[in-house]
Amino acid sequence: FYRAAASPPSCNFLLLGPGGAGKTAFTTLLEGKSSLASKKSHLTHTSQASTLVSVTLPPAVPTASNRYRSVNDPSLKEASRNPIRYRLKDTPGHGKLRTSQGIAELQSMSSSKDVKTKIRGLLFMIDTAALVDEANLRDAATYLHDVLLVLQKRSMGKGKSSTKREADIPVLVAANKQDLFTSLPPGSVREKLEAEIDRIRKSKTKGLMDASMDSGLDAEEDVLGDDDAQGVFTFKLLEQVGIKVDVVGGAVKGDPQEEYGSGVRRWEEWIGMCL
Numbered sequence: 001f002y003r004a005a006a007s008p009p010s011c012n013f014l015l016l017g018p019g020g021a022g023k024t025a026f027t028t029l030l031e032g033k034s035s036l037a038s039k040k041s042h043l044t045h046t047s048q049a050s051t052l053v054s055v056t057l058p059p060a061v062p063t064a065s066n067r068y069r070s071v072n073d074p075s076l077k078e079a080s081r082n083p084i085r086y087r088l089k090d091t092p093g094h095g096k097l098r099t100s101q102g103i104a105e106l107q108s109m110s111s112s113k114d115v116k117t118k119i120r121g122l123l124f125m126i127d128t129a130a131l132v133d134e135a136n137l138r139d140a141a142t143y144l145h146d147v148l149l150v151l152q153k154r155s156m157g158k159g160k161s162s163t164k165r166e167a168d169i170p171v172l173v174a175a176n177k178q179d180l181f182t183s184l185p186p187g188s189v190r191e192k193l194e195a196e197i198d199r200i201r202k203s204k205t206k207g208l209m210d211a212s213m214d215s216g217l218d219a220e221e222d223v224l225g226d227d228d229a230q231g232v233f234t235f236k237l238l239e240q241v242g243i244k245v246d247v248v249g250g251a252v253k254g255d256p257q258e259e260y261g262s263g264v265r266r267w268e269e270w271i272g273m274c275l
């Protein structure tokens with residue numbers, strides 16, 4: 001039972017990812033768990049606009065500030081009396097809407113100085129059963145590449161202009177639909193994404209080099225990871241520029257008693273560690 005007068009949500013999380021990944025199902029699930037009044041069913045149509053919902057972190061999920069508490073800790077009781085709330089922004093994943101919505105949202109939220117709109121963490125959701133299809137893999141990797149490039153530019157730009165360091169934005173690749181037997185496990189999702197982003201990055205580097213021979217443009221800052229792109233791309237490379245990427249499996253739907261079925265809890269734990 002949550003009191004109506006719970007503290008207002010103070011942190012924002014942005015939810016991105018390709019169409020059909022399960023973003024709206026996830027958002028609806030969290031919203032439903034957070035409010036007794038809401039009895040919304042899972043909307044399963046393609047989203048065309050972003051929505052912002054207020055969500056309650058389950059009291060048992062630790063946050064960065066209270067992670068060492070024990071079950072007998074009075075702060076745990078305090079947490080269930082006054083639960084931690086955050087906001088989650090669901091965006092449409094359709095290819096035609098990404099630039100105008102998901103990426104635009106990321107750009108404005110990641111450069112915002114206002115705590116009300118500032119972004120604390122980014123969730124990139126993927127349908128891990130769809131990834132066996134090459135076209136889906138390329139689509140997901142291209143979107144993720146573009147998202148990571150926005151974050152890289154942000155973190156490389158901030159050192160130059162201001163002395164005040166902005167907080168880094170961690171990324172969770174939420175490997176959804178682990179309940180499906182055709183789904184890829186998180187480890188292999190990571191490998192496939194890294195290999196595909198590597199391909200995208202190499203072909204982009206080549207294109208930029210050809211273009212800069214003619215125009216003299218500086219191509220370096222448009223390449224993800226290390227600037228010469230000689231080595232193979234890994235998410236670990238991005239830690240040099242302050243971007244931490246975690247790949248964690250889960251399932252919005254499906255039986256929570258099953259083995260895969262930490263359900264969405266491990267994503268909530270990731271969110272908790274950002275708070």
Ligand code: GTP
Pocket residue numbers: 017018019020021022023024025026042043044045046047048091092093094176177178179180250251252253254
């Ligand atoms: P866009 O709005 O087009 O960007 O898609 P979305 O990411 O919001 O996907 P949505 O939430 O609409 O879910 C797409 C379909 O996947 C729906 O039919 C969901 O019921 C289904 N789905 C979501 N999560 C899971 C899951 O964990 N397992 C299974 N089996 N199906 C899921």
Ligand code: MG
Pocket residue numbers: 023024025045046047091092093
């Ligand atoms: Mg949707």
